[in-house]
Amino acid sequence: MGRIVVDVMPKPEILDPQGKAVAGALARLGYDEFGAVRQGKRFELEVDGEVTPELLGRAREAAGLLLSNPVIEDVVNVSADESADESADDDAVVS
Amino acid sequence: MTGRTMSGATTHLDTVEHAGQSPDTIQPWAELGLKADEYQRIRAILGRRPTSAELAMYSVMWSEHCSYKSSKVHLRQFGDKTTEQMRSVLLAGIGENAGVVDVGDGWAVTFKVESHNHPSYIEPYQGAATGVGGIVRDILAMGARPIAVMDQLRFGAIDHPDTARVVHGVVAGVGGYGNCLGLPNIGGELVFDPCYQGNPLVNALCVGALRHEDLHLANATGEGNLVVLFGARTGGDGIGGVSVLASETFDEKGPSRRPAVQVGDPFAEKVLIECCLELFTAGVVEGIQDLGGAGLSCATSELASAGDGGMAVRLEEVPLRDATLRPEEILMSESQERMMAIVRPDRIDEFMAIARKWDVEAAVIGEVTAGERLTITWHDELIVDVPPRTVAHEGPVYQRPFERPGSQDALQADSALALPRPKTGDELRETVLRLAGSPNLASKEWVTAQYDRYVMGNTALAMPDDAGVVRVDEESGLGVAVATDCNARFAKLDPYAGAQLALSEAYRNVATAGATPLAVTDCLNFGSPEDPGVMWQFAETTRGLADACQVLGTPVTGGNVSLYNSTGDDAIHPTPVVGVLGVMDDVTRRTPSGWRQPGQVIYLLGTTREELSGSEWAWVTHGHLGGVPPKVDLGAERLLGQILVNASRDGLVDAAHDLSDGGLAQALVEACLRYDVGARVWLDEVCERDGISPFTALFSESVARVIVSVPRTEEVRFTDMCTARGQVHARIGVVDSPDEDATLDVQGLFSIPLTELRQAWEPLLRNTFS
Numbered sequence: 001m002g003r004i005v006v007d008v009m010p011k012p013e014i015l016d017p018q019g020k021a022v023a024g025a026l027a028r029l030g031y032d033e034f035g036a037v038r039q040g041k042r043f044e045l046e047v048d049g050e051v052t053p054e055l056l057g058r059a060r061e062a063a064g065l066l067l068s069n070p071v072i073e074d075v076v077n078v079s080a081d082e083s084a085d086e087s088a089d090d091d092a093v094v095s
Numbered sequence: 096m097t098g099r100t101m102s103g104a105t106t107h108l109d110t111v112e113h114a115g116q117s118p119d120t121i122q123p124w125a126e127l128g129l130k131a132d133e134y135q136r137i138r139a140i141l142g143r144r145p146t147s148a149e150l151a152m153y154s155v156m157w158s159e160h161c162s163y164k165s166s167k168v169h170l171r172q173f174g175d176k177t178t179e180q181m182r183s184v185l186l187a188g189i190g191e192n193a194g195v196v197d198v199g200d201g202w203a204v205t206f207k208v209e210s211h212n213h214p215s216y217i218e219p220y221q222g223a224a225t226g227v228g229g230i231v232r233d234i235l236a237m238g239a240r241p242i243a244v245m246d247q248l249r250f251g252a253i254d255h256p257d258t259a260r261v262v263h264g265v266v267a268g269v270g271g272y273g274n275c276l277g278l279p280n281i282g283g284e285l286v287f288d289p290c291y292q293g294n295p296l297v298n299a300l301c302v303g304a305l306r307h308e309d310l311h312l313a314n315a316t317g318e319g320n321l322v323v324l325f326g327a328r329t330g331g332d333g334i335g336g337v338s339v340l341a342s343e344t345f346d347e348k349g350p351s352r353r354p355a356v357q358v359g360d361p362f363a364e365k366v367l368i369e370c371c372l373e374l375f376t377a378g379v380v381e382g383i384q385d386l387g388g389a390g391l392s393c394a395t396s397e398l399a400s401a402g403d404g405g406m407a408v409r410l411e412e413v414p415l416r417d418a419t420l421r422p423e424e425i426l427m428s429e430s431q432e433r434m435m436a437i438v439r440p441d442r443i444d445e446f447m448a449i450a451r452k453w454d455v456e457a458a459v460i461g462e463v464t465a466g467e468r469l470t471i472t473w474h475d476e477l478i479v480d481v482p483p484r485t486v487a488h489e490g491p492v493y494q495r496p497f498e499r500p501g502s503q504d505a506l507q508a509d510s511a512l513a514l515p516r517p518k519t520g521d522e523l524r525e526t527v528l529r530l531a532g533s534p535n536l537a538s539k540e541w542v543t544a545q546y547d548r549y550v551m552g553n554t555a556l557a558m559p560d561d562a563g564v565v566r567v568d569e570e571s572g573l574g575v576a577v578a579t580d581c582n583a584r585f586a587k588l589d590p591y592a593g594a595q596l597a598l599s600e601a602y603r604n605v606a607t608a609g610a611t612p613l614a615v616t617d618c619l620n621f622g623s624p625e626d627p628g629v630m631w632q633f634a635e636t637t638r639g640l641a642d643a644c645q646v647l648g649t650p651v652t653g654g655n656v657s658l659y660n661s662t663g664d665d666a667i668h669p670t671p672v673v674g675v676l677g678v679m680d681d682v683t684r685r686t687p688s689g690w691r692q693p694g695q696v697i698y699l700l701g702t703t704r705e706e707l708s709g710s711e712w713a714w715v716t717h718g719h720l721g722g723v724p725p726k727v728d729l730g731a732e733r734l735l736g737q738i739l740v741n742a743s744r745d746g747l748v749d750a751a752h753d754l755s756d757g758g759l760a761q762a763l764v765e766a767c768l769r770y771d772v773g774a775r776v777w778l779d780e781v782c783e784r785d786g787i788s789p790f791t792a793l794f795s796e797s798v799a800r801v802i803v804s805v806p807r808t809e810e811v812r813f814t815d816m817c818t819a820r821g822q823v824h825a826r827i828g829v830v831d832s833p834d835e836d837a838t839l840d841v842q843g844l845f846s847i848p849l850t851e852l853r854q855a856w857e858p859l860l861r862n863t864f865s
Contacts, residue, residue, distance in 0.1 A: 013331030
C-alpha cells in the first residue's frame with residue numbers, strides 16, 4: 001500500500017493567526033529563538049499499490065480542488081511517502 | 096542618504112527627485128484603474144509626474160470605492176436635505192467614519208452599515224469576516240465601544256449549486272469573527288434571489304455607544320504631534336491591483352501575484368478594541384482613524400486633509416510582517432486590525448505603556464507638520480510629496496449620464512393584479528403554507544443560531560423579532576433599537592419609491608419594537624455606474640431616500656456605496672439597504688413580535704390596499720416581477736410609529752409585529768410561531784372597510800401596517816388613543832391557547848395547526864444547507 005503526502009501552507013503574504021499565536025506562546029515558554037511561526041496542514045492519502053506518477057497527478061488535482069483554498073493557501077508539496085510501507089503499523093512515526 | 100538597507104530585489108527607488116528628472120517614464124496608470132484625464136490631473140497637481148508611490152496612492156484613493164466619484168453628486172442631497180432640526184440630534188455626521196447620534200443622558204450612539212460584497216464572493220469566509228472587522232473599527236474610531244453587529248446578506252437562488260458554497264462561508268465568517276469578538280449579532284436580513292447569483296451582497300452594520308465627552312474625530316492637528324500606527328503588523332495581503340505597479344515598474348521577473356484578499360484575526364481586534372478604549376479614557380489620543388480600504392494611503396491622507404494639512408511620515412518605521420515589501424506595497428496594504436492615532440509628544444510614553452499592557456504593537460511613524468504637504472520618506476529618501484486634500488477629498492467627481500431604461504415602462508405595465516389568485520379557503524390555506532416555507536420567508540434560525548445573540552448580556556431583542564434592541568445604560572435601561580430593510584424587487588420596479596419603502600419598513604420595525612426612530616444609515620448596492628440605466632436607478636434612489644428622510648425627520652448619518660455589482664451586463668436589482676436607529680428610555684418595555692397571553696385581542700393597524708406587484712406572493716407562486724410597488728405613505732408611517740411607541744411606553748400592547756414581506760398572512764404565522772401560541776382571526780370587517788377580498792387582506796404588502804395584541808384591561812385605552820389620533824384600526828382576532836393543538840384559525844376560510852405551520856416554516860434552510 002502506498003501513501004501520498006500533500007502539504008498545504010497559507011500563502012506567504014497572508015496573515016496566519018494560528019502561527020502568530022503559536023509564536024507568541026513559544027516566546028512566553030522561553031523558546032525565544034524562533035522568530036516567526038507559520039502553520040500549515042498535511043494530508044496523507046492512501047492508495048492501493050505503488051504510488052505512480054498518474055496517482056500523484058490525481059492527488060495534485062484534488063489538492064488544488066479540495067485540500068487547499070487556492071485564494072489564500074498554496075499546495076507546497078505533493079509526493080509519495082517513502083516511509084509508508086515500513087510504518088504501516090506505526091502511526092506515530094514523525095517524518 | 097546612504098542608509099538604505101532595503102531587502103528584496105528592488106533596484107530602483109522612485110524618489111520625488113527622480114520623478115522630476117524623468118518626466119517621460121511610462122507609468123501603469125491604466126492598469127491601476129486611472130483614466131487618462133485623471134492621470135493628467137495628477138501630473139498637473141504635482142507639476143511633474145507622480146512617483147510610483149504617489150501613483151499608487153492616487154489610484155487607490157481616486158477609485159470608485161474610496162472617492163465616491165460617481166455617487167458624490169447624488170449623495171450631497173443627504174446633507175442638503177437635512178434640516179437644522181434633524182441635525183440637532185447629530186454630534187457628527189456624514190464624512191466622519193460614522194454618524195454619531197445623541198440619545199440623551201449624556202450618551203451617544205454611533206452606527207453604520209458597509210458593504211464587503213466582492214471579497215465575499217472570492218473568499219466567502221474571510222471576506223465576510225473582515226467585513227465585520229472593518230465596520231467594527233469604523234465605530235471604534237469614533238471613540239465608541241462596539242455593542243452589537245448586524246448583517247445583511249443576499250445570495251443567489253437557494254437551489255443553485257454555487258449558492259451553498261457562498262452561504263456556508265459567509266455565515267461562518269460573520270459568526271466566526273463576531274462571536275470571537277464577543278459582540279452580539281442582533282439581526283439583519285437574509286434574501287435569496289437569482290439576481291445575486293454571481294454577485295452576493297454582504298453588508299455589515301455595527302452599533303457603538305459612547306459618552307458625549309469621549310467623541311473622537313479623524314483629524315491630525317497640532318504641529319509636532321506624533322503619528323502612531325498600532326495593532327497588527329503590515330503584510331502583503333489585500334494589495335490587489337497595486338501588484339501591477341510593483342511588477343510592471345520594477346520587477347522584470349514577472350508579476351508577484353499578491354493576493355487581493357485579507358485574513359482577519361478577531362482576537363487581535365478584540366485586544367485592539369480594549370486597548371483603544373483605554374487610550375480614549377486616558378485622554379492620550381488627539382485624533383484617530385481606522386485602517387480599512389487603501390490602508391496607510393487612506394489613513395495618512397485623510398487624517399492630514401481633515402486636520403492642519405501637514406504630515407511627515409517615515410515609512411521604514413512601519414512594523415512589517417514581511418520584510419520584502421516595497422514602499423508602494425506598504426502604502427497600499429489592507430492588512431487588518433490596524434489603527435492610526437495622533438498623540439501629543441508629552442503623552443506618548445503613556446500611550447506606549449497602555450499599548451504594551453494590551454500586547455499591542457505600536458510605532459511612531461511620523462509627525463504633524465506645519466504647511467500643507469503630506470511627505471513620506473523611505474530611509475530618508477523622499478518618495479511622496481503631495482497636498483493631502485488632493486488625494487483624500489478633492490478626487491475626481493463625475494456627472495455620469497443617467498437615463499430611465501426603455502424597458503421600465505413595460506416592466507411597470509406588467510402588473511401582478513392580472514395573476515390568477517387562490518379563491519377557496521383550501522387554496523388560501525395552501526398558499527399560506529407555501530409562502531411560509533419559501534426561501535425568503537422561512538425560518539432564518541439555521542443562520543442566526545450560528546451567531547451569538549446575547550453575549551454581553553445587554554440584548555433585549557434579536558432575530559426573529561422586528562428590530563434588534565440593546566441596552567446602552569445598565570443603570571437606567573436606556574437602549575437603542577436598530578432595523579435594516581430593503582425589498583430590492585420594489586426598488587427594481589420603482590427605485591424612487593423602493594428606497595422610500597426600505598426606509599418606511601425599517602422605521603416601522605424600530606417603532607414596532609417600541610423605540611423612537613432617530614437616524615438613518617444606508618448601504619447602496621448597485622450595478623455599474625457606467626450604465627446610464629443603473630445610474631438612473633441610483634439617482635432616483637438617493638432622491639427618494641433623501642426626500643423621505645426629510646419627511647420623517649430622520650437624517651442620514653453616513654453609510655456606504657457599492658457599485659459594479661453585476662455579472663457580465665446583468666446588474667443586481669438596485670438594493671438600497673436602509674438602517675434606522677431608534678432610542679427607548681427603558682429596554683424592559685420593548686415589544687416582542689409574538690403573542691403569549693390567551694384572551695388578548697389582536698388589532699390590525701393601518702389600511703390594506705390591493706397591492707400585489709413585487710410582492711412575495713407574486714414572486715413565490717408565479718415567479719412574477721412587474722407592476723408598481725405599494726404606495727408610499729410616510730405620514731401614515733409616522734403616525735403609526737407614534738402610536739406604537741406610546742403603546743409600548745404605557746404598556747398598552749404585549750406584542751407587535753410589522754406587516755411586510757408576505758403581508759398579513761406571514762405576520763400571523765410568525766406571531767403565532769414566536770412562542771407557539773395560536774390565534775383566531777376574522778377578516779370580514781377589514782375586507783368590508785377597505786373594499787378588498789380575503790386574499791388581498793392576507794397577501795397584499797401595503798405599508799404602515801402592524802398587528803398588535805392588547806390585554807383586555809387596556810383595550811379601551813388603546814382604542815381611545817387610536818381614535819383620538821386618527822389611527823385606522825380594526826379588531827381582527829383573539830390570542831388562543833398555547834396547548835398542543837394550538838392553531839391559526841382564520842374564520843370561515845381555513846385552520847392550520849401550529850405543528851403543521853412549523854413543519855412548513857422551519858426546516859427549509861436547515862435541510863438545504865446542513
